[in-house]
Amino acid sequence: MKKALLLIALCAGLASCNDAEKYTLNCESNNLAWGTVEGAGYYPAGTVVEIKAIPNENCTFERWLDGNKSNPRTVTVEHSITYTAIFSKN
Numbered sequence: 001m002k003k004a005l006l007l008i009a010l011c012a013g014l015a016s017c018n019d020a021e022k023y024t025l026n027c028e029s030n031n032l033a034w035g036t037v038e039g040a041g042y043y044p045a046g047t048v049v050e051i052k053a054i055p056n057e058n059c060t061f062e063r064w065l066d067g068n069k070s071n072p073r074t075v076t077v078e079h080s081i082t083y084t085a086i087f088s089k090n
Contacts (some may be wrong), residue, residue, distance in 0.1 A: 020044035023065035025075070026082035027051050027059040034087035043077040050074050062086045 022044050027037035039051030041053035052072035053061040064068045075083065 003049045006070055020046060023077050023078055024080040025049060025051075026080075028084045029053075029076060030065075030084060034089055035061060035085060037083070037085045039072075039083075045077060045079075046076055047077045049077060053087070055087050058090045059087050060090055062088050 021041055024042055025040055027040040029035050029037055033056065035053055035055040037051060037053050039049055041049070043049060050072050051074075053064075054059045061071050062071070063086050065086060071085075075081075
């Protein structure tokens with residue numbers, strides 16, 4: 001019984017005993033006049049997130065800054081990171 005109480009007391013002093021660390025996923029556009037990006041947020045480590053580049057009228061999604069051309073695409077949150085969508089004007 002004393003061990004269980006000690007564990008509860010230790011956990012009460014922490015933000016959480018079992019929660020995964022959380023990271024910021026930023027999503028940006030190279031030009032907001034050409035398009036926007038969805039999916040940004042604050043996620044627990046290991047979360048799989050879909051991010052989506054949405055081109056404005058008369059604009060085209062070209063690629064992500066890291067070269068990936070999938071849209072939408074899924075990413076696994078492992079650390080804080082920024083994904084930038086590259087759009088062009090038609």
